[in-house]
Amino acid sequence: MPSKKIYHHGDLKNALIKAGVEILAKDGVSGLSLRKVASKAGVSHTAPYSHFADKQALIAAISTEGFRQLYQCLSDVVDKYKSNPKKQLIEAAWAYVQFAMDDPDRFKVMFSGVLQKEKQYPEFVEESQRNFQLVKMIVEVNQASGVLRGGSSDLAALSAWGIIHGFVMLMLEGQISHTVLEQATLRELVEFQLKQIMIK
Amino acid sequence: MPSKKIYHHGDLKNALIKAGVEILAKDGVSGLSLRKVASKAGVSHTAPYSHFADKQALIAAISTEGFRQLYQCLSDVVDKYKSNPKKQLIEAAWAYVQFAMDDPDRFKVMFSGVLQKEKQYPEFVEESQRNFQLVKMIVEVNQASGVLRGGSSDLAALSAWGIIHGFVMLMLEGQISHTVLEQATLRELVEFQLKQIMIK
DNA sequence: ACCTGAACACCGTTCAAGT
DNA sequence: ACCTGAACACCGTTCAAGT
Numbered sequence: 167m168p169s170k171k172i173y174h175h176g177d178l179k180n181a182l183i184k185a186g187v188e189i190l191a192k193d194g195v196s197g198l199s200l201r202k203v204a205s206k207a208g209v210s211h212t213a214p215y216s217h218f219a220d221k222q223a224l225i226a227a228i229s230t231e232g233f234r235q236l237y238q239c240l241s242d243v244v245d246k247y248k249s250n251p252k253k254q255l256i257e258a259a260w261a262y263v264q265f266a267m268d269d270p271d272r273f274k275v276m277f278s279g280v281l282q283k284e285k286q287y288p289e290f291v292e293e294s295q296r297n298f299q300l301v302k303m304i305v306e307v308n309q310a311s312g313v314l315r316g317g318s319s320d321l322a323a324l325s326a327w328g329i330i331h332g333f334v335m336l337m338l339e340g341q342i343s344h345t346v347l348e349q350a351t352l353r354e355l356v357e358f359q360l361k362q363i364m365i366k
Numbered sequence: 367m368p369s370k371k372i373y374h375h376g377d378l379k380n381a382l383i384k385a386g387v388e389i390l391a392k393d394g395v396s397g398l399s400l401r402k403v404a405s406k407a408g409v410s411h412t413a414p415y416s417h418f419a420d421k422q423a424l425i426a427a428i429s430t431e432g433f434r435q436l437y438q439c440l441s442d443v444v445d446k447y448k449s450n451p452k453k454q455l456i457e458a459a460w461a462y463v464q465f466a467m468d469d470p471d472r473f474k475v476m477f478s479g480v481l482q483k484e485k486q487y488p489e490f491v492e493e494s495q496r497n498f499q500l501v502k503m504i505v506e507v508n509q510a511s512g513v514l515r516g517g518s519s520d521l522a523a524l525s526a527w528g529i530i531h532g533f534v535m536l537m538l539e540g541q542i543s544h545t546v547l548e549q550a551t552l553r554e555l556v557e558f559q560l561k562q563i564m565i566k
Numbered sequence: 567a568c569c570t571g572a573a574c575a576c577c578g579t580t581c582a583a584g585t
Numbered sequence: 586a587c588c589t590g591a592a593c594a595c596c597g598t599t600c601a602a603g604t
Contacts, residue, residue, distance in 0.1 A: 178587085196482070199577060210589050212579085217587090221578065270479075277539055278478035279470075282396070284540055294541060315562065320546045321555070324533070325562045329525065332532025336524070339477055340484055341494060346520045355521070362515065362525045362563045378568085399596060410570050412598085417568090421597065 179217040179227075181207045186228045190271045195280055200224065226287040229276045233293035236265050236276075240300050251307040255314075256360060258304055259330045263356050266334045274338065277331070301327050313366050329359050379417040379427075381407045386428045390471045395480055400424065426487040429476045433493035436465050436476075440500050451507040455514075456560060458504055459530045463556050466534045474538065477531070501527050513566050529559050 185206035189198050200221050201211040218224045239261045247254040266273040274280060284290050302323040308314040314322055333356065336342050350358065385406035389398050400421050401411040418424045439461045447454040466473040474480060484490050502523040508514040514522055533556065536542050550558065 194482070195479070200579090201577065209587095211577095212581095212590080213588055215579075215588095274479050277535065277541070279395070279474055279539055282394070295543060298541075298543060318549060320543070320549060321558050322562075324536070324542065324546055324555070325529065325559055328532035328536060328559060329529040329562075330532065331536060332528035332530065333524070335477065335535050336528060336531060339479055341477070341498075342524065343495060343498060343520070346524055349518060349520060355524070358521050359525055359528060362522075362529075400598090401596065409568095411596095412571080412600095413569055415569095415598075 178207060178209060178213065182214055182217060182224060183227050183231055186224060187231070187269075187272060190228070190275065191269050194271045195274055198225075222282065223287075225275060225281050226284070226290050228272070229281055229284075230287070230290045230293050232272050232276045233290070233297055236262075237293065237297050237300065239265055240297065244300065244304060251304075251311045252313045252364070252366075255304055255308050255326070255364075256357060258301075259326075259356055259360055260353065262330055263334055263337075263352065266338065267352075270338050273334070277335070298323065298327070308364075313364050315363070315365060325363055326360075329363060330356065333359050378407060378409060378413065382414055382417065382424060383427050383431055386424055387431070387469075387472060390428070390475065391469050394471045395474055398425075422482065423487070425475060425481050426484070426490050428472070429481055429484075430487070430490045430493050432472050432476045433490070433497055436462075437493065437497050437500065439465055440497065444500065444504060451504075451511045452513045452564070452566075455504055455508050455526070455564075456557060458501070459526075459556055459560055460553065462530055463534055463537075463552065466538065467552075470538050473534075477535070498523065498527070508564075513564050515563070515565060525563055526560075529563060530556065533559050 182203055185203045186198065189202055189206060193202075200214055203224065204211045204214050207213075214224060218227065240258055243257045243261045244254060247257055281287075281290070284294075302319050305314060305323040305326050306319045309316050309319060309322060314326070316322075337352075346355075382403055385403045386398065389402055389406060393402075400414055403424065404411045404414050407413075414424060418427065440458055443457045443461045444454060447457055481487075481490070484494075502519055505514060505523040505526050506519045509516055509519060509522060514526070516522075537552075546555075
């Protein structure tokens with residue numbers, strides 16, 4: 167048997183990303199260590215350095231993968247409700263909220279500055295921008311059909327994203343008071359948020 | 367000299383909080399360690415445990431102090447523009463943004479889940495709620511004068527807070543694209559965000 | 567009550583070495 | 586090219602001891 171057993175299953179890099187996501191979901195951001203990730207993937211604690219420059223690089227890869235999945239979720243919604251802009255907007259926002267609640271710690275890694283100097287990771291920047299472009303498209307369609315105010319679609323997209331993102335962050339941080347949460351379901355709260363910026 | 371030299375300057379607890387804030391501003395969230403804080407305050411690395419149960423408790427104290435200062439900023443604005451609800455709303459939002467940009471890492475500690483199980487810290491919860499009550503007051507005045515939509519002031523306050531908070535978080539995370547930032551000053555962006563929910 | 571120093575388990579990272 | 590094991594500096598936390 168010559169070069170069949172190539173040390174590992176052949177794709178340690180992706181195995182490490184996957185292990186990282188699992189540890190994140192189980193132990194949270196503070197429980198994510200390179201050594202634990204390596205151990206979960208069945209390699210020594212220095213093996214990850216063959217594939218990632220440091221811990222930040224692994225976190226960048228996890229975040230980038232998260233953005234890819236988020237894009238998938240959002241573009242599915244866009245396709246599904248292509249004929250109804252308003253529905254598209256609401257369901258995309260709902261998908262965003264669900265994505266965040268589904269794995270809060272991965273969402274925090276993507277959006278809470280756990281990754282420093284994100285500009286050093288071109289793939290991260292690209293995937294993140296791809297998501298913004300998609301949001302912008304949704305917003306433009308809604309501007310055209312009079313659901314959202316006109317004007318710069320960059321700024322309008324920022325508003326729509328911001329109002330949902332802000333809600334999600336406050337939600338994840340437990341900042342939304344009990345009295346508010348008693349007044350409506352999560353879905354209703356999201357729709358209420360969007361209604362604030364919709365004119366039709 | 368009997369009990370004059372009481373081991374320390376007498377208020378190590380607050381000295382540690384202050385040292386923590388300074389380290390946070392200089393080295394960021396990931397650079398904040400209990401040992402560094404202790405060293406900066408001039409005590410041994412185990413001395414903090416006389417005043418805080420663990421690192422989380424120190425972080426809770428830093429966050430709580432941050433909320434106190436934020437409340438001060440916001441209530442100053444409220445007092446200053448008491449006669450003009452709309453101005454009060456805009457300037458309060460602007461003060462919020464400035465507070466965040468002034469010390470981004472402290473803001474992240476307060477709002478990005480660095481502190482886990484925040485419900486275990488009653489002072490943190492109280493100060494955080496006090497800030498929400500203030501936002502609610504500002505929103506209610508603006509609802510009464512027709513600047514903001516009517517309805518539940520809890521939900522309306524959540525929208526106003528959310529849209530600004532979301533903007534700030536995206537800003538701090540570097541998620542706002544260059545093309546957007548070229549279109550307007552930070553102040554203009556904040557006002558644009560608010561205009562999305564204002565009806566007058 | 568407040569602080570110290572030794573000790574322990576854990577961490578990120580480097581490096582020389584092995585296949 | 587890919588992985589290991591020893592080593593180093595740093596960390597949070599505990600504990601027995603000192604004033």
